[in-house]
Amino acid sequence: MQLDRAVEAYLRHVSIERGLSEHTVAAYRRDLSGYRAWLDEHGVTDTDAVTVELVEAFSAERASAEPPPAATSLARLQSSVRGLHRFLAREGVVADDATRRLRPPKTPRRLPKALTIDQVEALLDAAGPAPGDAIEAAPAALRDRALLELLYATGARISEIVQLDVDDLAHGDVLRVRGKGAKERIVPVGSYARAAVDAYLARVRPDLATRGRATPRLFLGVRGAPLSRQSAWLVIGAAAERAGLTAHVSPHTLRHSFATHLLQGGADVRVVQELLGHSSVATTQIYTHVTVDALREVYVTSHPRAR
Structure with missing residues (x-):
């Protein structure tokens, strides 16, 4: 061939x-x-x-x-x-795999950089008002708050969030997420995120939907089209700047923070694996190194004979 x-x-x-x-x-x-x-x-x-x-x-x-x-x-x-x-x-196109002796290069292990809980709260507040606040807030601000709340509440990838349909939230306090390889998973949604999304659906999305063609997508842009990954990145970057977060903050930062905070709170690594949609627990275990580093730091600064 x-x-x-x-x-x-x-x-x-x-x-x-x-x-x-x-x-x-x-x-x-x-x-x-x-x-x-x-x-x-x-x-x-x-x-x-x-x-x-x-x-x-x-x-x-x-x-x-x-x-x-x-x-x-x-x-x-x-x-x-x-x-x-x-x-x-x-597929039988060739008789043998020509890459059978190829060995991948060793890559340095990079631990995810997670935000602290206070930093996450500052980021969310900078994105837009909480559901009960500022009735006259700009529509984009309510949408942005809902977007970031949902990212942090579920640990979903940005590509998974922007592909959500309204019906994916039709199951009460859980969210249906379509991950890599078209695999679906069910992820719980906390009360803060649910309230932010409900406020967006009631007060913002109906108006946005009238500006473009009909679409089932949950998050819409100001012209009524589905919100793109690039636009979502810009939303997060702008909120991080307003919150005064000097470190680089990306959608994956919220995913890392979600996993790290769950493990610090005592969640089992296999539960976190399921929530993140990882096919192997080995991928999830990198977050356990983050929490071990945090424990080590507390030990060194707190124990009288640690240094």
Whole structure:
């Protein structure tokens, strides 16, 4: 099979059958475009002509580039190439997996940076008024408060939140979330977030909905269209600036804070895994290191013989 056809077949597979997001598929496409171009420069245009040695040479050349790529970037590139060749071998397009000897680079473990509870409250207050406050508040402020309350209350990814439909909240105090690979999970919603969303639904969304085409999406922009990921990022950044938070605050910061605060409160790591939608508890366990660091800091500053 021609490499360009093979790549397109793989991208359709990860998009349709595995249900990966447009953002992830676009990243795969960029990685594999560079890989295809490199193979083309070496006279390889057919899947059968790709060898283990060629794949290793490609990886080594990318690793030694100037300036050197970040380990995470190289790992993602290798993951894209590995996924392609494993797919081709599994589908019987090629007899063997040409990436079988490829070893991912070691990436430094980066612990998530979580906000304190006081910082989260400051961020939420800066986003907009609480449900019982400021009846005449700007519509965007009530929507923004609901958005951030829901992000922190559920630990959902920003892509999951902006894809929510109004009906996903129709189950009382729980939320139906569609995660990676089109997997659904049910997440409880606390009273603060529910009140903020109810205020937005009653006082803001009906007006926003009249400004654009009918859509079931929960969060809408000022023109009535579904709120985009980029717009949601801007909402969080603006609220962080108003709250005086100097550290970088992103949607994932609230997800990290959600997990960290649950574990600090005594939640079981497997419950947190289910709430976050992680396929493996190993992914969730990185948050346990955050809480251990917090315990160590308290110990060192409090125990008379710790230093």
